Structures are given as structure tokens and as C-alpha cells.
Amino acid sequence: MESGFESVLNPQKHWQNFKKSWMNGMRNMEIYFVRHGETEWNKEGRLQGWLDSKLTARGIAQAERLRNELPNFQATYSSPLQRAIQTASILADQEIHLDDRLKEIHLGIWQGQLIEALLKDELYDAYCNRPAMYVPNGGETFEQVTHRMWDFLMDCSKLHQGERILVVTHGVAIRALLLKVLNLPIRKIWDFGEIDGTSVTKIVIENGRFIVESIGMTEHITLL
Numbered sequence: 297m298e299s300g301f302e303s304v305l306n307p308q309k310h311w312q313n314f315k316k317s318w319m320n321g322m323r324n325m326e327i328y329f330v331r332h333g334e335t336e337w338n339k340e341g342r343l344q345g346w347l348d349s350k351l352t353a354r355g356i357a358q359a360e361r362l363r364n365e366l367p368n369f370q371a372t373y374s375s376p377l378q379r380a381i382q383t384a385s386i387l388a389d390q391e392i393h394l395d396d397r398l399k400e401i402h403l404g405i406w407q408g409q410l411i412e413a414l415l416k417d418e419l420y421d422a423y424c425n426r427p428a429m430y431v432p433n434g435g436e437t438f439e440q441v442t443h444r445m446w447d448f449l450m451d452c453s454k455l456h457q458g459e460r461i462l463v464v465t466h467g468v469a470i471r472a473l474l475l476k477v478l479n480l481p482i483r484k485i486w487d488f489g490e491i492d493g494t495s496v497t498k499i500v501i502e503n504g505r506f507i508v509e510s511i512g513m514t515e516h517i518t519l520l
Contacts, residue, residue, distance in 0.1 A: 325458055325459060327453075327499045328462050329463045329473070329498070331493055333352075333382075334355035336351075338493065339352055344379070346399060348377050348378045350378070356386065359383045363386055367460060370460055372387070372388040372391070373394075373452070373464070374394055374395070375395070376396060380464045388462060397444040397448040398463065398465040400469055402435040405433050419431070426483075438485055441468060441469055441472040442475055445472050445473035471485045490514075492517070496513045496514075497511050
């Protein structure tokens, strides 16, 4: 990988190499982090956090498209939130292990509110534009999400050495994990480009090294 994380910020050009990596066999551990499909609240512009809404028809179609592009997995994990479980159920033909550490960031009093209604909120402005200064009102910090996602990754890497794993989770949760893997500060959390519905972020573990092979790949849904 090139220096920093610039080499994975343009995911579409990596799609063919991404597919070749599993078509040619696997020696290292591979973890595919997939964001859930589009939900009704995503479409409305409403914050979810630990609350929930169902996948839209487009969200279901996103997951169905991705299913046709994925390899086989030795294990599947999901956030216990229904939008993630619904996505995982489309993607995986095996038992889905639920893990609370894979939940989205808890957004406190903002959960269920329209983003449009929060645009003049100074705290929400910090959340979006000055993340290092963000102090939640009843929710989680970015650091807390990073800690639990990293804890999950450590446990997963020990339990599934040399295997290929599917993990269905959430946008901020994936971003928070990337900060730790790439050794970046909180202020960089929004710098990865879009983490769209059913996008794929792939982490490879090779000889104890964590390598971010792709971030937010969406080649499978470009025509939807």
C-alpha cells in the first residue's frame, strides 16, 4: 500500500484487484467490513445511531448485488441492530454471530432527529467539522467507538487466523476502526470519502500486520 491512506481513497480502481485477491486463493486472514444497506431513515436524512429503520427497496437491492460479488466466508458477524442483521441475512448463507461492539455510534439526544433540524446546533457542527472537539450529549465519543471496534478486531483475529470473515456494521463504526488501524487522529475520521450502503472495506492481516486493502468500495451498486 502507498504511504498514508491515499491509496485506498479511490476505491473503484481497486475493484478488479480486490476480486483477484480472493479468486487466486488466500493465505492471510481477510476481513470484509460491509456497511448495512440504505434504510428508510437514511433516505429521509434522519440520524439513527442505536435506533433503527428498515432497509429500503434500494437497500435490499444493494445487498443482493453485493452477494453476487462476494467470496465464501468461514464466519459472519453482524451488529445487533436490525438494519445490519437484515443486510447480513441477504449476504450470508450461514449462522450470523451478533456482537454489540459492532453497533453504530450512539448519538444521544440526536437519535431519530432529522439532520436538517440540527444544522444550526454548535455541537452537531463540531461532530461534523471539528470531530476532535466533539463532546457528546448522552451519546458516545469517537474514541469509545474506536476502542470497541478495535477490541472486536483483536478478538476476531485471534479466533479466525487464516480465515475469511464477513462483518456487517455501520459507517461511523468502520471509520472509527480505520483510525486505529492506520494510526490516525480523530480529526481524520471524515477524511476517508464516502462509506455508502453495502460498501466494502477490506482489512488483511499478514504476519501480524494490519493492511487496509480497500475503503468503501461500491462498484457493485454503481448502476442502481
